[in-house]
Amino acid sequence: MNRKMIQPIRIMGSKFFTGAFRSKMLKVFGSAVLCGLVCSPASMAANDDPPFLPAQVRAVSTVPSNGDVNPYGVAFVPPGFPAGGAINPGDILVSNFNNSMNLQGTGTTIVDVPPTQPVFQYFGGTAPLGLTTALNVLTKGFVLVGNFPSTDGTCQNSSAGSILVIDKNGNLVSTITDPLIQGPWDSALFDEFGSAKFFVANGLNGTVVRIDLAVGKSGVSVKKITQIASTYTSQCDPVTFVDAPTGLVYNPFKDVLYVTSTADNAVYAVYGAAERTHDAGRGMLIYTDPKHLHGPLGLAMAPNGDLLTSNNDAINSDPNQPSEIVEFTIEGQFVKEISMDPAQGGSFGLAVQAMGKRAQFAAVDDATNLFLIWTFKFPW
Secondary structure (H helix, E strand, O other), X not given: OOOOOOOOOOEOOXXXXXXXXXHHHHHHHHHXXXXXXXXXXXXXXXXXXXXXXXXXXXXXXXXXXXXOEEEEEEEEOOOOOOOOOOOOOOOEEEEEEEOOOOOEOOOOEEEEEOOOOOOEEEEEOOOOOOXXXXXXXXXXXXXXXXXXXXXXXXXXXXXXXXXXXXXXXXXXXXXXXXXXXXXXXXXXXXXXXXXXXXXXXXXXXXXXXXXXXXXXXXXXXXXXXXXXXXXOOOEEEOOOEEEOEEEEEEEOOOOEEEEEEOOOOEXXXXXXXXXXXXXXXXXXXXXXXXXXXXXXXXXEEOOOOOEEEEEOOOOOOOOOOOOEEEEEOOOOOEEEEEEOOOOOOOEEEEEEEEEOOEXXXXXXXXXXXXXXXXXXXXXX
């Protein structure tokens, strides 16, 4: 979003559980959360459970040396990612949509946030690009990122863009273009190692496509591209650049793709997404909530199976609920919300990774060009 720039500050300080195991474990996790809030000190001292409180939130600036701002996409580098490159498993990548003049659709950089080391620029492309929330990492050693370029910072003068394929050292390997790729605004990845299903939400025309990829040691090639959803409202916006289908989460166990439609202030489910050969329209409406949704944007799935969405605050605006991240069930029940920033329009890209005994929740605050990371330990 094109907000007034605030000087960045520094504050020191998706692999998910599945099926019945996940449900059982998250009941334990939920009980631990509840006890952490309401149990007495005496009852807590009566057992030897580990503490619930997460590590201090880590906040880092996403502004690289060229001055790019407006962080959008967030992606964890997964386990098994090849060693010997610039990025490593456990790192988190963040893409920038604006350049140093704060013009939307002109950012060219991706920064890497290692677990303990300083942030550094992993990739720098040739302008104009406008790197979007469509950011994912393939286990074979490649990064996929969408670009939605504009010549003057407005959606009215934007072009269809493409998908960039970048290697582990930050080198551009190839570019994916197709008439069905129209302003790749966000994405979801189902990585099958030698192949992948890459779902892309298009900002220019309100469609969602599935790109079937072949993935090898030397690069990525397209097997086919299929439009699987459409008719989501898509409109240019002077503040948010575009209001269109944005966040995508694919659940391979249910074969369903969840889609946030910002301008429609709603979340949909597209069933049979992995092999669908025809357009499902919007799919099934699963969540609409004028009290808590304010233009849903980025989307992620929590370890308990709930969905998390950021909001752009330009749609159904409420100044008393700025920059909210909303948690809701896949059945469409509101669970909880938190604010990322006291100003509106700060929340956008977000991601969750659960591994072993811990989970990490990472989200951008693009009102301040900060990236926030919370680390939680599961109580077992």
